[in-house]
Each structure stands twice: as C-alpha cells, then as structure tokens.
Amino acid sequence: MDLNNYFDKSNPFSVPENYFIDFQTKMERMTRPVMIPWYRPVRSWAAVAAAVAGIVIGTHFMFPSQSTVQPLSDEETYVLSQIDESALVDYLASMDQPANSAQEKE
Amino acid sequence: MEKMQEEKLMEDLKNPQLRSRAFGQLVKEYQQPIYWHIRKMVLSHDDANDILQNTFLKAWSALDAFRGESKLSTWLFRIAVNESLTFLSNQREKYNVSIDEFQENLFKGLEADSYFSGDEVQLQFQKAILTLPEKQRLVFNMKYFDNLKYEEMEEILGTSVGALKASYHHAVKKIEQFLLRDV
Numbered sequence: 001m002d003l004n005n006y007f008d009k010s011n012p013f014s015v016p017e018n019y020f021i022d023f024q025t026k027m028e029r030m031t032r033p034v035m036i037p038w039y040r041p042v043r044s045w046a047a048v049a050a051a052v053a054g055i056v057i058g059t060h061f062m063f064p065s066q067s068t069v070q071p072l073s074d075e076e077t078y079v080l081s082q083i084d085e086s087a088l089v090d091y092l093a094s095m096d097q098p099a100n101s102a103q104e105k106e
Numbered sequence: 107m108e109k110m111q112e113e114k115l116m117e118d119l120k121n122p123q124l125r126s127r128a129f130g131q132l133v134k135e136y137q138q139p140i141y142w143h144i145r146k147m148v149l150s151h152d153d154a155n156d157i158l159q160n161t162f163l164k165a166w167s168a169l170d171a172f173r174g175e176s177k178l179s180t181w182l183f184r185i186a187v188n189e190s191l192t193f194l195s196n197q198r199e200k201y202n203v204s205i206d207e208f209q210e211n212l213f214k215g216l217e218a219d220s221y222f223s224g225d226e227v228q229l230q231f232q233k234a235i236l237t238l239p240e241k242q243r244l245v246f247n248m249k250y251f252d253n254l255k256y257e258e259m260e261e262i263l264g265t266s267v268g269a270l271k272a273s274y275h276h277a278v279k280k281i282e283q284f285l286l287r288d289v
Contacts, residue, residue, distance in 0.1 A: 012222055023137055023155070024130070028130050031130075
C-alpha cells in the first residue's frame, strides 16, 4: 500500500470565515507600541518636585534652625564685664524715653 | 520568503521604530503554514488558535534574543512545535488518562468537530495518524503534508536526518497496518 497513491493530500480541516484576517488584526493590536502621553513624564516630575518641597518644608518645621545671634567676641565680653549692671539698666531705660523729655531733664 | 526579503525583515525586526510593522508582516507571511502545522497535531480549531497566538506572542517577546542563525520560518516552527507538544502533554496530565485514552478522546473530538469536513476515509486516515507517538506524528505530518525536506526538519526538531527518515518510514508502516487491519 502506498499512502501517496491511496490518499490525496487535500486538507479536511477548515477554519471559521475570515479567521486569518481577524487573527492578523488581533496580533497587530497586541503588539502595537504603547504611546505615552507627553504630560505623563511632566506629571511625574511635578510629583517628585512636590514631594521634595514637602520634605524640605516639613524638615524646617520639625527641626527649626538655631538662633542667628552671633556669639560675643572676647573684646565685647571684656567691655561688658567692666560695666555696672545697674548703670547699664538705667542707660537702656533712658534710650526708651522720648527725645523732648531727655531735653527737659537737661 | 526570498533571502533578500528575509534579511530585510530580520533587520526591521531588530529596529524598535520598525519592529511592530515588521512583525505584522511576519504574522501575515507565516500564520497559515504554522496554524495548519499546529492544527494537524491538536486537531481542534480552538486549541490550534490558542497555540498559534502563544507562538507569535512568544516570538514577539524573544525578538531581541533571536540571533538570526536560523531562518525565521525555522525559528517560528520550532516555537510552534514546542508549544504544541507542551499543550498535548498538559492536556494528558489535566485529564489524567493513558496515551491511548487521550488519543481516543482526540479522535472523538475530531468526529464531532464542525471544522472537519473530511469523509469517512479521511477520518480513518486521521485516526491512523493519531495512533502514532506525538513526535513521530510530527515527523509524519511535516513530511507527508508539509512536504518539508529532511534537512529542514532536522533544523526544526533537532533530530538527525537519519533518525527522521527512519521515524517516517516506521510511521508509514504503522499507518498502513492500521488501515489494513480490518481488510
């Protein structure tokens, strides 16, 4: 028995109508490159910037900076040590008085 | 596909800008021969459709790894063969039946398949082919129906030409014995 003589090689299988066209379309859809909108990277950067700003501001409030008053120099410390405290208080109080009252005293 | 066309297609597949369009051409060129190759193994259209889709999606994912050492058709057929054999193996495990029972189930599915239009003679022929072990069935289909050269089959299946010739010869003998058993 020779199979080649006994059977023709015609295809007994069939497919649904338009199957191969539909399959091709489906594959094109599944392998289409994904378009990323232009604003998506910008939105990402904005989100990062907002997060950094939040951290900076939060840190400022949670850990306030030290006083900006400069420490006294050695000379200043010496000068202050030579002044009588009560005299210093009187002097500072006189600075608060209005100008004409100072003139009246004289 | 001609050599020049194939080289151009391979080049485009490696180019991210042109890849999608080139892959569309690949699908258009090879979907039918690969589909029929799968269909003759699994018989059901629905199963063949799933495997065909998996084959092309795997090919899409593996484009960067494809070195062009074999033809595109060989590469695609190789993926399709592996997918088909894996599918059949999984089906057997899923239903936990013997190989004979599994073949019988495949044949019953074929008899009831609305996408099989063969007559009784064709049906018996398909039943005879189903009695072959899966890899031998592959060899028989590729030689008898697809008319592939043994050298091409060697590239796809990774089996030597001598072993393929022997396998095909035995397959033909078994089919003849099956068909003549009731004569």
